[in-house]
Amino acid sequence: MAQTPQTETLSGREAGPFIVRRLMKTVGNPEISVRLWDGSEFDVTDRPSAGTLEFCDRRALLRLLTSPSVGFGECYTDGLLEVHGDFLAFMNAVTRAITSKRAGSYHRNRLCSRLHALRQNTPLRATRNARHHYDLDNDFYRLWLDERMVYTCAYFDKKDATLAEAQLAKLDHVCRKIDLQPGMEVIEAGCGWGALALHMAEHYGARVRAYNVSRAQVEWARARAIERGLDDRVRFELADYRNIEGRCDRFVSVGMLEHVGLANYRVLGDIVNRVLSPNGLALVHTIGRSHPRVADAWIRKYIFPGGHIPSLGEMAELFEPNRFTVLDVENLRLHYARTCAAWLRNFEAVSDRVTERFGEAFTRMWRLYLAGASAGFRSGTLQLYQAVFTHGDNNAVPRTRAYMYPEETGAAG
Amino acid sequence: MAQTPQTETLSGREAGPFIVRRLMKTVGNPEISVRLWDGSEFDVTDRPSAGTLEFCDRRALLRLLTSPSVGFGECYTDGLLEVHGDFLAFMNAVTRAITSKRAGSYHRNRLCSRLHALRQNTPLRATRNARHHYDLDNDFYRLWLDERMVYTCAYFDKKDATLAEAQLAKLDHVCRKIDLQPGMEVIEAGCGWGALALHMAEHYGARVRAYNVSRAQVEWARARAIERGLDDRVRFELADYRNIEGRCDRFVSVGMLEHVGLANYRVLGDIVNRVLSPNGLALVHTIGRSHPRVADAWIRKYIFPGGHIPSLGEMAELFEPNRFTVLDVENLRLHYARTCAAWLRNFEAVSDRVTERFGEAFTRMWRLYLAGASAGFRSGTLQLYQAVFTHGDNNAVPRTRAYMYPEETGAAG
Numbered sequence: 060m061a062q063t064p065q066t067e068t069l070s071g072r073e074a075g076p077f078i079v080r081r082l083m084k085t086v087g088n089p090e091i092s093v094r095l096w097d098g099s100e101f102d103v104t105d106r107p108s109a110g111t112l113e114f115c116d117r118r119a120l121l122r123l124l125t126s127p128s129v130g131f132g133e134c135y136t137d138g139l140l141e142v143h144g145d146f147l148a149f150m151n152a153v154t155r156a157i158t159s160k161r162a163g164s165y166h167r168n169r170l171c172s173r174l175h176a177l178r179q180n181t182p183l184r185a186t187r188n189a190r191h192h193y194d195l196d197n198d199f200y201r202l203w204l205d206e207r208m209v210y211t212c213a214y215f216d217k218k219d220a221t222l223a224e225a226q227l228a229k230l231d232h233v234c235r236k237i238d239l240q241p242g243m244e245v246i247e248a249g250c251g252w253g254a255l256a257l258h259m260a261e262h263y264g265a266r267v268r269a270y271n272v273s274r275a276q277v278e279w280a281r282a283r284a285i286e287r288g289l290d291d292r293v294r295f296e297l298a299d300y301r302n303i304e305g306r307c308d309r310f311v312s313v314g315m316l317e318h319v320g321l322a323n324y325r326v327l328g329d330i331v332n333r334v335l336s337p338n339g340l341a342l343v344h345t346i347g348r349s350h351p352r353v354a355d356a357w358i359r360k361y362i363f364p365g366g367h368i369p370s371l372g373e374m375a376e377l378f379e380p381n382r383f384t385v386l387d388v389e390n391l392r393l394h395y396a397r398t399c400a401a402w403l404r405n406f407e408a409v410s411d412r413v414t415e416r417f418g419e420a421f422t423r424m425w426r427l428y429l430a431g432a433s434a435g436f437r438s439g440t441l442q443l444y445q446a447v448f449t450h451g452d453n454n455a456v457p458r459t460r461a462y463m464y465p466e467e468t469g470a471a472g
Numbered sequence: 473m474a475q476t477p478q479t480e481t482l483s484g485r486e487a488g489p490f491i492v493r494r495l496m497k498t499v500g501n502p503e504i505s506v507r508l509w510d511g512s513e514f515d516v517t518d519r520p521s522a523g524t525l526e527f528c529d530r531r532a533l534l535r536l537l538t539s540p541s542v543g544f545g546e547c548y549t550d551g552l553l554e555v556h557g558d559f560l561a562f563m564n565a566v567t568r569a570i571t572s573k574r575a576g577s578y579h580r581n582r583l584c585s586r587l588h589a590l591r592q593n594t595p596l597r598a599t600r601n602a603r604h605h606y607d608l609d610n611d612f613y614r615l616w617l618d619e620r621m622v623y624t625c626a627y628f629d630k631k632d633a634t635l636a637e638a639q640l641a642k643l644d645h646v647c648r649k650i651d652l653q654p655g656m657e658v659i660e661a662g663c664g665w666g667a668l669a670l671h672m673a674e675h676y677g678a679r680v681r682a683y684n685v686s687r688a689q690v691e692w693a694r695a696r697a698i699e700r701g702l703d704d705r706v707r708f709e710l711a712d713y714r715n716i717e718g719r720c721d722r723f724v725s726v727g728m729l730e731h732v733g734l735a736n737y738r739v740l741g742d743i744v745n746r747v748l749s750p751n752g753l754a755l756v757h758t759i760g761r762s763h764p765r766v767a768d769a770w771i772r773k774y775i776f777p778g779g780h781i782p783s784l785g786e787m788a789e790l791f792e793p794n795r796f797t798v799l800d801v802e803n804l805r806l807h808y809a810r811t812c813a814a815w816l817r818n819f820e821a822v823s824d825r826v827t828e829r830f831g832e833a834f835t836r837m838w839r840l841y842l843a844g845a846s847a848g849f850r851s852g853t854l855q856l857y858q859a860v861f862t863h864g865d866n867n868a869v870p871r872t873r874a875y876m877y878p879e880e881t882g883a884a885g
Contacts, residue, residue, distance in 0.1 A: 158865065165793040216872050349864045350792040371798055372788025379763040379785055380578040384852055388801035393871060439797055439864040451762045451852040452571065458806060459629050464877055 075117065076101065082123060087160025089153045094143075109152035110144030132357030136424045147403060147430045154434035165350060169372075172351040176321030176367060182299045186272040188365040189318060193273035197252075202412065203405035208252035208279070211314035211344065212395040212443045222401040225394070230258040235463045236387065236447050237309045237340045239263040246270070246307040246334055248300040248327070249315025253280025253293070260292040265309070267293045270300055303330050308339050316345035316377070320367050324376040332381040338455040340447060341383075346395070347371065347442040355431075362428050371444065382451040387460070391443040392436050399433035488530065489514065495536060500573025502566045507556075522565035523557030545770030549837045560813060560843045567847035578763060582785075585764035589734030589780060595712045599685040601778040602731060606686035610665070615825065616818035621665035621692070624727035624757065625808040625856045635814040638807070643671040648876045649800065649860050650722045650753045652676045659683070659720040659747055661713040661740070662728025666693025666706070673705040678722070680706045683713055716743050721752050729758035729790070733780050737789040745794040751868040753860060754796075759808070760784065760855040768844075775841050784857065795864040800873070804856040805849050812846035 075095050083089065083103045094100040094113040102108050114120055119139040122130035134140040142149050197208075204210055205223040213225035214232045233255065239245070241264030250256050250269035257280070259265040271277050277297045284290040296302070300315065310331050319327055331341050351370045359366060371388070378385055406413070406429055414422045435441035449456055457463075488508050496502065496516045507513045507526040515521050527533055532552040535543035547553040555562050610621075617623055618636040626638035627645045646668065652658070654677030663669050663682035666689070672678040684690050690710045697703040709715070713728065723744050732740055744754050764783045772779060784801070791798055819826070819842055827835045848854035862869055870876075 155865075169792075214872075216874075349795045349797050370788060370792055372785050372792055375783060375785025375788070379582075379783055382762045382852070384762050384803060384805065384855060385784055385801065386803045388798065389873070390797060390799045392797065393867060393869070437867070439795070439866075442797060452568075453852075454806060454850065456806070459627075460802070460873070460877070461629075464873070 075099075075114075075120065078120060078124070079114070082120070085160075086127070086153065087156035087158075089156035091149060091152050108144075110142055110146070110149030112149070113141040113143060115139055115141055126356070128356045129360055132361060132424070132427060135427050136361075136420050138419070138423070146426060147400060147433060150427075150430040150434040151437055154431070154438040154440060158438040158440050168353075169351040171353050172367070172370075172373065173321065175353045182301055184365060185299055185318065188363070189272045190274070191364055192362065193251075193276050195275075197275050197279050199413070199417070200252075202409045203402055207254040207258075209254045210251050212346075212391050213398040213401075214391065215394050215397055222398070222405075225398070226254070227258075230255055231262075232463075233311060233313065233342060233344065233445070234259060234263050235465070236445065237311060237342050238457060238462055239265055239309060241265070243308040244268075244306065245309045245311060246303060246305070248303060248310070248312040248330075249318070250276070250280065250295065251314065252276050253283055253295060255311065255313055256280070256293050256295070257283060257287060257289055260289045261287065265292070268296060268305070268307075269293065270296045270298050270303055272297070272299050300327060300330065303334060305334060306336055307334050308336050310335050310339065310341035311344075312342070313344040314346075316343055316374075317363065317366050317368060320365060321369060321373055321376065324369075324374070325380050328377045328381045328383070332383070332450070335450065337450060338453050340386075340449050340456075342445065342447050343374075343377065344443070344445045345369065345374070347374065347390075347444040349439060349442055358428070358431075361424060368441065374444065374446065378446075378448055383448040384451050384453065384456075385446055385448045386456060387445075387447040389445045391445060392439070392441065395441070395443045396433050396436035399429055399436065403429040403433060488512075488527075488533065491533060491537070492527070495533070498573075499540070499566065500569035500571075502569035504562060504565050521557075523555055523559070523562030525562070526554040526556060528552055528554055539769070541769045542773055545774060545837070545840060548840050549774075549833050551832070551836070559839060560816060560846060563840075563843040563847040564850050567844070567851040567853060571851040571853050581766075582764040584766050585780075585783075585786065586734065588766045595714055597778060598712055598731065601776070602685045603687070604777055605775065606664075606689050608688075610688050610692050612826070612830070613665075615822045616815055620667040620671075622667045623664050625759075625804050626811040626814075627804065628807050628810055635811070635818075638811070639667070640671075643668055644675075645876075646724060646726060646755060646757065646858070647672060647676050648878070649858065650724060650755050651870060651875055652678055652722060655679070656721040657681075657719065658722045658724060659716055659718070661716060661723070661725040661743075662731070663689075663693065663708065664727065665689050666696055666708060668724065668726055669693070669706050669708070670696060670700060670702055673702045674700065678705070681709060681718070681720075682706065683709045683711050683716055685710070685712050713740060713743065716747060718747060719749055720747050721749050723748050723752065723754035724757075725755070726757040727759075729756055729787075730776065730779050730781060733778060734782060734786055734789065737782075737787070738793050741790045741794045741796070745796070745863070748863065750863060751866050753799075753862050753869075755858065755860050756787075756790065757856070757858045758782065758787070760787065760803075760857040762852060762855055771841070771844075774837060781854065787857065787859065791859075791861055796861040797864050797866065797869075798859055798861045799869060800858075800860040802858045804858060805852070805854065808854070808856045809846050809849035812842055812849065816842040816846060 079093055088103050090104050090106045090109050092102045092108040092111040094111050096114055096117050116139045119134040122134050205226045209226040214229035215225045216228045243265045245265045245267045247256050247269040250271045256267040256269040259267050277295045280295045284293045346368050348368050348370045354366050354368050410422050492506055501516050503517050503519045503522050505515045505521040505524040507524050509527055509530050529552045532547040535547050618639045622639040627642035628638045629641045656678045658672055658678045658680040660669050660682040663684045669680040669682040672680050690708045693708045697706045759781050761781050761783045767779050767781050823835050
């Protein structure tokens, strides 16, 4: 059918495959197969297929043509599209194809990203956006996260580490990078369910104030602090990062910058500048990009409203106006691909229970989100940056990275 | 005298100290003393003085008022200004004061930096600029560089390393960061006197093509290659980086980006994108800044014409248009402060011979440059970034930094 000249009039029966082939070409010809509503099936390439995309309804084709990202997400969620075979392998193939195809002008993308950032995340909107995702239900996240409820990139420093081990390794990796010492005051912006704050207090003797706008998460974290007898050393504040006050020796933010929005990086930088002691160290851990780009439309609509994933150049807005010295940047992209894949496996194992509680569409939406995220990191569409920085005139900084890697014997504490 | 109201008419005798005090205030009141042409002397602050700035001639004051950076450099070079006490301590005090004082608007600085970049470094101009500095005389640099003639930031991984040891450690640090293996093809852009290229061939079994526009440096490097029997594995090309061709497994550039100019980062990025193999790693080592700013006027006029020192955000122009994944950034600012201080000590030890050959003004200019650079790194005005990057879709990258730190036993080879 691909040989059919465009000028010829196509019958309804012939138009489907022709249009699907054109569509596949626009997304870089992924190594998948396609099955149409009439049962006809073909491979997009002559390489082995990673899975089959079924158009259960011809309406799906129209939606994909008019709005590829949101259309695909909505049609998959609603069951107008079905995927047969390993879902993650399928998503990896599609994302790899899209990434290799998508050139686009650097300057145009940078401008779009900046214009998009004009829509500020006010404290009210930020709270609403965070609640959309994180207030969902603690029990839901407990089903598929590790026991510490860490919902950020793990650090697989050992080849065959489990998710729980890799999350513990990440907590230690962060604590070591900021050279955390007993008695230090830490401020954490965006603390999730509190795993890092509790770990810092329990294993490094730090005193932590942790901020979060999600009530469900803060309540959970407070309960864990009491349970573990750490509530004298860890205070969880139900408040936006813009309410951060006081002083600290260490400032950390793991997985919050994605929600801050480009227009507010300077605001966050000003806060760090104000609260961080002269010799203090700060660490920001965030999903990033290799180049500026507006966040995926479906993700913004359904998963993370108000989110922005920055390039390193865009992250400069966080550091440069306050003349912070960036000491160290590490990219953990492939660790996040593996983390999301582990979450997806856990999720699939309990998907019946998720569906029972939230419905089929919800389960399908989350499957797509987790697999899509893993594929994004795998393909290089997404990065994971950990940046350590300090005041521009702080000379009491570690001279080499030896302090981060004291022994190669594993986790501290 | 500082209490004299501005409205009062000042006699010639009184005007000097008054104007000097005003001048000192504009540069943040450094912890120094001032001696005037009439022999009068005062401390700028009530803290201990790091040295005395003598205005040998009242013309120096006028030059400083009209053009602080170039004026200071020219007056010191010409002997209208003299510094008594430890020169580096004096420069550290002045630079620290200027840095703490100099706020300036982030956006204005960024714009100025960008506008300044419109003046492109054409290949012809780049060659002329490089020759201005590097073709000076190999014998001159031999007087005060280490035995390998490394003219970039050293890596003092051991507390009491000598300059030569720290330069060797830097060469190994770079080779390890790019995971250099026997038989690999390396392209080096801006190779100085060839130390890194020769080290890669001799100790890592690499085949290197190294580019440089300085004839004096390339001739020196070629002679060393023959001497050490490495000329079958290292080729030194007398050519601009824009002439780089072929393919490589590793791309390195240590201390060249400072001369490339912001407007050409994308050109350099395009070249790396073209020559680097799909799984290749690249490393760029450059002086940087914590925020955008046009290079110091005196440095541009006398030391490095056409130079630009980028912020991390500006360096994004090198990575982002080609969607490179930045894997690792390390800041070695304080290592460069120490390197320049070591160069200055070596330089002072042979300053009589330098003066004999090049004249007093030349010696004073170079003393100011080396001390000013050390003070710039010490104060946080300057940074030193080492960035490792690769193609956006390369998944054959090291997962952790363990490969960079195989054992803590010192240099390889």
